[in-house]
Amino acid sequence: MASTSPAPGEDKLQHVQRIIETLCVDLEERNLSATERVATLEQLKVYGRDPKDCDPIFTREGIEILGKHGFEANKTDFASAREALRCLANALLVVPKTRQIFLDLGFPEKAAAGFKNAGVDDEFLLARILFLITYDTTADLKRLVEEQRLEKSIDDALARHVDACSEKAKPRSPMEDMALEETLKLVFNLSHFVTDKENLFIKSVSNLFKILRQRDLPPFPLRPPIALIINALLNMDLSACKHDAFPPSEPLQNITRLVEILEKSIDPKYTKLGATATEIFDDNGAPLITLFRKVIETAGDEVKTYLKSRLLPCEHERNQPLGKGTTLAARLLQLTNSASAPNTRESISYLLFELSNSNAEEFIRNIGYGYASGFLVTHNIPVPVSSLDPTEAAVAASSSSDKPINPITGQTLDSEPVTADSFEGMSRDEKEREAERLFVLFERHGNIPTPPALSLLFHSLHHSNLRLLGKKVVRRAWANLRPPRNRLKKTGVVNVKNPVETAVEEGRFQELDDDDN
Numbered sequence: 001m002a003s004t005s006p007a008p009g010e011d012k013l014q015h016v017q018r019i020i021e022t023l024c025v026d027l028e029e030r031n032l033s034a035t036e037r038v039a040t041l042e043q044l045k046v047y048g049r050d051p052k053d054c055d056p057i058f059t060r061e062g063i064e065i066l067g068k069h070g071f072e073a074n075k076t077d078f079a080s081a082r083e084a085l086r087c088l089a090n091a092l093l094v095v096p097k098t099r100q101i102f103l104d105l106g107f108p109e110k111a112a113a114g115f116k117n118a119g120v121d122d123e124f125l126l127a128r129i130l131f132l133i134t135y136d137t138t139a140d141l142k143r144l145v146e147e148q149r150l151e152k153s154i155d156d157a158l159a160r161h162v163d164a165c166s167e168k169a170k171p172r173s174p175m176e177d178m179a180l181e182e183t184l185k186l187v188f189n190l191s192h193f194v195t196d197k198e199n200l201f202i203k204s205v206s207n208l209f210k211i212l213r214q215r216d217l218p219p220f221p222l223r224p225p226i227a228l229i230i231n232a233l234l235n236m237d238l239s240a241c242k243h244d245a246f247p248p249s250e251p252l253q254n255i256t257r258l259v260e261i262l263e264k265s266i267d268p269k270y271t272k273l274g275a276t277a278t279e280i281f282d283d284n285g286a287p288l289i290t291l292f293r294k295v296i297e298t299a300g301d302e303v304k305t306y307l308k309s310r311l312l313p314c315e316h317e318r319n320q321p322l323g324k325g326t327t328l329a330a331r332l333l334q335l336t337n338s339a340s341a342p343n344t345r346e347s348i349s350y351l352l353f354e355l356s357n358s359n360a361e362e363f364i365r366n367i368g369y370g371y372a373s374g375f376l377v378t379h380n381i382p383v384p385v386s387s388l389d390p391t392e393a394a395v396a397a398s399s400s401s402d403k404p405i406n407p408i409t410g411q412t413l414d415s416e417p418v419t420a421d422s423f424e425g426m427s428r429d430e431k432e433r434e435a436e437r438l439f440v441l442f443e444r445h446g447n448i449p450t451p452p453a454l455s456l457l458f459h460s461l462h463h464s465n466l467r468l469l470g471k472k473v474v475r476r477a478w479a480n481l482r483p484p485r486n487r488l489k490k491t492g493v494v495n496v497k498n499p500v501e502t503a504v505e506e507g508r509f510q511e512l513d514d515d516d517n
Helices: 012-029 034-048 060-071 078-094 097-104 107-114 120-132 141-147 150-166 174-193 202-214 226-234 253-265 276-284 286-298 301-311 315-319 328-336 345-355 360-367 369-378 428-445 451-462 471-491 499-505
Strands: none
Touching (some): 060 097, 078 120, 120 174, 202 253, 328 345, 328 369, 345 360
């Protein structure tokens, strides 16, 4: 037999070659005892973790010898077969070219067949091997799934994990979690790459949600296996399994769990710019947000109403500008403007827009123009003028109240702090300088290229009580403003009426006498 230790003067490469030769002879002569065979394969597994000087393992001969030990020669010697599978899994992981060799030798079919009723140790190894051959090979995955009934085998494995999760009194072994994670990765890849097989793994949706509900959530839930379950659900057509995703008896049971995961993943103390946990959510949160968007596409009114109540600001949040609190809705709004969330802020804005029935006016009313403007402008979505009118704005989608709101901040007007008269305490000269500054301000903002920003500025000026003082100031500023404003209108940069012109026409100027302070 091959010694598990190298002979004197024998280097690693030579010892690996000797082990491969011994295993090859053992296939024919069965000259190793079960204990010797396991020890030999264990030594080869240790060597194979570092591909340096392990070339004999990664040849066609080496993969064939390990494959035969793993799938054919050791039908009753389960320990030896399992060690051979571990060697194979390592080889396919560290040297990608071995995956095609494994495929050419016909071993994927044997791996898929072995998945039926596999224990957690074999499930872990076989799922990893099958997962790895989905990359960098010419494998016909659809044929593999159909001929070996791999879909049913995987669903049976998930059902066993459901049963294991339901046994709260029985402690779970680490291998159970590792096997589940590998199976979930395999589900995702097969459902992603086998695109021409309709509703693949659709029967597994019920088991996936059951595992999701039964698992205890860690402080940050978006880690395996929770994150892998969410990834697997992403590729499922929820419209084809509504009874599993939204059970008629309890249509919210799965959605409340998803919201709980989202809420725990965006902890209030981690919502500040640049916080570590916010960055962790940005790395892992996009699939969960995308899953919520899929739910909105297919769910009924009860589910949508629940999501609006949890993810959109509610009435009591409007006592201050939206996004200032620690509710889940406020934290989501903070992330839409967070520099530390480049991967999720766009997805979150899409989610909130779709919860607003993809209606720009309702979107602005729900979250405020300050949060909505970037998304609307980026996607060339027109902004209704009425949505920027504080005298007409009211909480519609997220509140039963009809209180007018500030369209920019989303705060109710009656809860905004009262601002003092900006002219109070000014001398006549100071008032005249302030009046001229307002004229110049309009001139400068005329070059803003974003129409919504212009509309907002001019709308605000239109509704303010302009007190422009001094005939000379008015005439001088008016003369300076007309030519550039007319040129801007002709070029199409702006298409709004000068608020000063409107104020003159409506008689809203107040001219003070020279002796008036």
